[in-house]
Amino acid sequence: MMTATQTRPTDIRQAVILCGGIGSRLGALTEAALKPLLPVAETPFLERLLFEIGRFGLDRILFLAAHRADDIRAFAAEACPRLGLTFEIAVEPDRAGTGGALWHARDHLDPVFFLFNGDSWFDVNLLDLATRLEPDDLAVLALREVEDAARYGTVTVDGPRVRRFAEKTGSSAPGLVNGGIYVVRRDLVDALSPSCSLEANGLAPLAETGRIAGRRYDGFFIDIGIPSDFERAQHAIPAAQRRPAVFLDRDGVLNEDRHYVGEIERFCWLPGAQEAVKTLNDAGVFVFVVTNQAGVARGFYDEAAVNRLHAFMQAELRTIGAHIDAFRYCPYHPDGTVLAYARPSDWRKPAPGMILDLLSHWPVDTARSFLVGDQDHDVAAAHAAGLAGYKIAGGESLDELVRARLASA
Known part of the structure; x- marks a missing residue:
């Protein structure tokens, strides 16, 4: 039987999406709808993300929900069958953080799975990222160089190894950032706890041991977490999704x-x-x-x-x-x-x-x-x-x- 360390890109079918955030930086926008469900050119952002996920053959979706989980459930029940996807929902107790959300959903996770932030889109060949996961890696991340890294923590790499995650500095300077797409081995959850940050409490310590890999891509990237980028998304995302x-x-x-x-x-x-x-x-x-x-x-x-x-x-x-x-x-x-x-x-x-x-x-x-x-x-x-x-x-x-x-x- 094939073990987790032997799983090939052809075997990965599960996409796990973090969608439990409150979206406080968007102010009144998230009073009416959850951040991942906000409309981008009249289509929920999460539906646009699911289209990109599904076209790579990832047809089993696990939503990690918390705040207003019933809204995610109602959306998934309508959108997923229409897009040819099946879904599950795991609801974290209280606010468990990104790492805690994974920890509470550990019984729903495949041995190897894709993980996505539910409020960003990074246009990369997902299957190429999967091929970068080596047998001893616990995760491989899609990385993006951005002109202004002030809102993001930056990443330090040594070849294919991620060595360090730095906290947000607020400095408007170029930097290499985590693009919000991961290929993860379920074994990584052993490093997490019921309430923690995936990056600070899981990825950062593991990076110091050499077990986190990264791959640079230069595709379209956007995070809708602040009003100016949400406004930009209204035109930029539909334009980027209209491809040759x-x-x-x-x-x-x-x-x-x-x-x-x-x-x-x-x-x-x-x-x-x-x-x-x-x-x-x-x-x-x-x-x-x-x-x-x-x-x-x-x-x-x-x-x-x-x-x-x-x-x-x-x-x-x-x-x-x-x-x-x-x-x-x-x-x-x-x-x-x-x-x-x-x-x-x-x-x-x-x-x-x-x-x-x-x-x-x-x-x-x-x-x-x-x-x-x-x-x-x-x-x-x-x-x-x-x-x-x-x-x-x-x-x-x-x-x-x-x-x-x-x-x-």
């Missing part, structure tokens, strides 16, 4: 085209394909797969087989800290032998239906998006959807292609 996307054909682009690949046993990644997905994830770009799957219509395999293969691809990618945001496939063909699928479809490339469906469900910046395929009909579908399209040449590395396109954007 790269649409990838499957057979002949990501994997060898062995004609109607429907079984996992026949699937073989092309060189540079997995690396390309990771490159795009690290760049903060949505990654979608759009693939014609006429093998279903022709009776070579069924839709369940397509979904199994896509789940296998996702699991393989997660082991290197990568993922596909969404898959779309077209099982129809006018010459199909399976009656239910023997018809034309506006999802079948060169028609743009799959792309248009994704554009209707995801906040995509189409002007900065493109498609990569290996056939003329892939490029035609992209153009029909209003996107740039590129045809990969035989033997060309997908990773090199996407790096070149990103560099020229």
